[in-house]
Each structure stands twice: as structure tokens, then as C-alpha cells.
Amino acid sequence: MQDRFQRITPFLWFDDQAEEAVKLYTSIFPSSRVLDTMRYDTESARVSGRREGSVMVIDFELDGVRVSALNGGPHFKFTEAVSLVVNCRDQAEVDHYWERLGEGGDPAAQVCGWLKDRFGVSWQVVPEEMNTLLKDPDPSRAQKAMAAMLKMKKLDLAEMRAAMDR
Secondary structure, eight states: OOOOOOSOOOEEEESSOHHHHHHHHHHHSSSOEEEEEEEOOHHHHHHHTOOTTSEEEEEEEETTEEEEEEEOOTTOOOOTTSEEEEEESSHHHHHHHHHHHHTTSOGGGOBTTEEEOTTSOEEEEEETHHHHHHTOSSHHHHHHHHHHHHTOSSOOHHHHHHHHTO
């Protein structure tokens, strides 16, 4: 069986928490595993100011998608300008990913299905039914679903459906 060629790979820059983040992420998502770990050698440690032998880059699969994590130092921070979307089949999946990814994250960053994990990475935890509700053929119902969603932190399909019928 031939491996699928993935042209675009998310690359996450951490100060020095790449190993911890990868361990958490691969424990949350199915079909996830560490693929390879590269360590700082003498030259790269000298240039970067990192400790020789410490983890530089970890390549891993996150639910079958290849991702890389770098321990690059404190030079760059994550922002909400880039987020990872977790598409969920149902409310149970929304609940699972919301709780696990949100543990230790910033509660103030939780809005409309968005959250920041404890490393500062932004995630969107989205039920696939949400777009159907927001695109309801009846503009009034769609507007009610949108208004309900905009008041939420974690998305709640039952509440969005109920709002549409009010």
C-alpha cells in the first residue's frame, strides 16, 4: 500500500513544550502517533542557543494528518490568526475534544467553538451539522441558530436546534 503524499504540513512552533504537546495531542485523537524525533546536534544547538541533545522537531500524525512540532524558543507565540479545526460527527465528539483540548487552557479564549489549549494553540471544535443549521432554507431559523451559536463557548447542537424553533 502506497503512503498518501501530504503536500501541506502544519508546523507548530513551541518554546520548549513540543514533546508535552505531542504526547497530549496523540493521546486525544485516534490514528495518531509519533513518526520521528530530531534532536539538536552540536552545530544547531550552538546557532539556536538550545541544549545539545534536546528535542528540536517531532513529526507526528494527528488523526492521520502529518504535523510537525518544533522546540524553537520563545521568539514566536501562537495567535488566534491560525487555528486547527476539529470536525466532529456529533455532540459526543464535540464534548470529548472540547474537554480534552481545553484542559488547562485559557477560559477567556473560549468563544463560538474556539478554544486555546494549555500551550496557546487555537482549536475550533465544530460539529458537522452546524453548517446545515446555519444554512437552513428558512432565513429566520438560520438567523436564530447563528444568534444561539454566537452566545456559546462550546457548541451545543441541541441548544442551536431548540433556538431555531423558538
